[in-house]
Amino acid sequence: xxxxxxxxxxxxxxxxxxxxxxxxxxxxxxxxxxxxxxxxxxxxxxxxxxxxxxxxxxxxxxxxxxxxxxxxxxxxxxxxxxxxxxxxxxxxxxxxxxxxxxxxxxxxxxxxxxxxxxxxxxxxxxxxxxxxxxxxxxxxxxxxxxxxxxxxxxxxxxxxxxxxxxxxxxxxxxxxxxxxxxxxxxxxxxxxxxxxxxxxxxxxxxxxxxxxxxxxxxxxxxxxxxxxxxxxxxxxxxxxxxxxxxxxxxxxxxxxxxxxxxxxxxxxxxxxxxxxxxxxxxxxxxxxxxxxxxxxxxxxxxxxxxxxxxxxxxxxxxxxxxxxxxxxxxxxxxxxxxxxxxxxxxxxxxxxxxxxxxxxxxxxxxxxxxxx
Numbered sequence: 001x002x003x004x005x006x007x008x009x010x011x012x013x014x015x016x017x018x019x020x021x022x023x024x025x026x027x028x029x030x031x032x033x034x035x036x037x038x039x040x041x042x043x044x045x046x047x048x049x050x051x052x053x054x055x056x057x058x059x060x061x062x063x064x065x066x067x068x069x070x071x072x073x074x075x076x077x078x079x080x081x082x083x084x085x086x087x088x089x090x091x092x093x094x095x096x097x098x099x100x101x102x103x104x105x106x107x108x109x110x111x112x113x114x115x116x117x118x119x120x121x122x123x124x125x126x127x128x129x130x131x132x133x134x135x136x137x138x139x140x141x142x143x144x145x146x147x148x149x150x151x152x153x154x155x156x157x158x159x160x161x162x163x164x165x166x167x168x169x170x171x172x173x174x175x176x177x178x179x180x181x182x183x184x185x186x187x188x189x190x191x192x193x194x195x196x197x198x199x200x201x202x203x204x205x206x207x208x209x210x211x212x213x214x215x216x217x218x219x220x221x222x223x224x225x226x227x228x229x230x231x232x233x234x235x236x237x238x239x240x241x242x243x244x245x246x247x248x249x250x251x252x253x254x255x256x257x258x259x260x261x262x263x264x265x266x267x268x269x270x271x272x273x274x275x276x277x278x279x280x281x282x283x284x285x286x287x288x289x290x291x292x293x294x295x296x297x298x299x300x301x302x303x304x305x306x307x308x309x310x311x312x313x314x315x316x317x318x319x320x321x322x323x324x325x326x327x328x329x330x331x332x333x334x335x336x337x338x339x340x341x342x343x344x345x346x347x348x349x350x351x352x353x354x355x356x357x358x359x360x361x362x363x364x365x366x367x368x369x370x371x372x
Contacts, residue, residue, distance in 0.1 A: 015283035016271035022290025024052035037324035042359035050200040093350035098299040102139035130169040197255035216223025225269040235273035243267040247274040296339035
């Protein structure tokens with residue numbers, strides 16, 4: 001009975017985390033759409049939207065630990081293929097569609113895009129664009145999906161670290177992850193002129209050094225929360241308000257990425273418990289809707305940038321005041337509507353189709369008459 005209850009809770013939606021994912025997706029949109037007319041602290045916050053990917057990686061480790069750790073038996077490889085199938089069905093159909101759409105868009109907008117070689121196309125279609133140092137994503141934001149898929153391939157190793165080590169050793173692993181994030185920031189500043197303390201790494205050599213530790217931290221946070229009986233002091237209103245305040249205070253400053261990641265880690269258990277008013281706020285209906293379509297929003301929004309630019313140019317040509325703001329508003333409404341349709345008409349049906357295709361029983365041929 002206890003195992004049944006745990007299984008139900010593992011696969012039920014955690015609405016506050018879904019809402020937080022929706023806000024993070026909007027932040028990514030703001031990062032990629034920030035234009036010259038964005039000024040002041042608003043522009044600083046928007047351009048810092050790359051940190052939403054750090055949120056995604058931490059939340060992914062936490063949620064995958066919650067949803068799939070119950071499948072891990074005596075061996076960390078138990079249920080591995082079922083896990084990969086679930087992740088492939090979740091990530092690949094929409095990833096493939098947006099990659100193909102981006103390929104068409106690139107050759108439409110920039111016919112002489114010489115960087116798009118057969119190798120680039122092949123690595124993108126295989127969700128392996130981050131595996132090679134000199135390969136870029138056809139759909140810019142999709143690099144994070146490629147990274148997450150690669151991390152999923154090594155999920156048993158993460159389970160070995162997150163589930164098999166003693167509590168004392170998990171603390172040491174968490175400290176190691178923090179050290180690797182510091183190293184990532186230092187190397188990015190040295191190699192690419194990045195801001196010291198920032199994690200806005202787009203160098204393929206450093207992406208896994210950034211995202212791997214964050215994924216591990218999410219899994220460890222889940223482990224500690226589970227060990228505490230899913231009820232901790234971190235679910236109180238005061239604690240969660242302090243975490244949210246710390247995250248908001250870090251928003252304008254790229255150099256504050258490490259404290260931002262720490263605050264996010266400390267906030268997740270409270271969101272998962274869902275008891276405080278802060279968690280209820282993140283579980284608001286409109287936030288959950290944004291979180292539900294966040295994968296579509298994340299993968300489609302870059303394709304709308306040429307449309308946004310066209311609306312801005314047309315509005316400016318007509319003498320419309322605030323042409324850039326108007327273009328962003330109209331395009332955001334369109335991309336939200338499109339993402340909702342994409343989720344309903346493609347993402348979910350494709351996900352169910354892939355899972356059903358791999359799990360449906362194969363017909364058994366009747367024995368040959370001669371063998372009866």
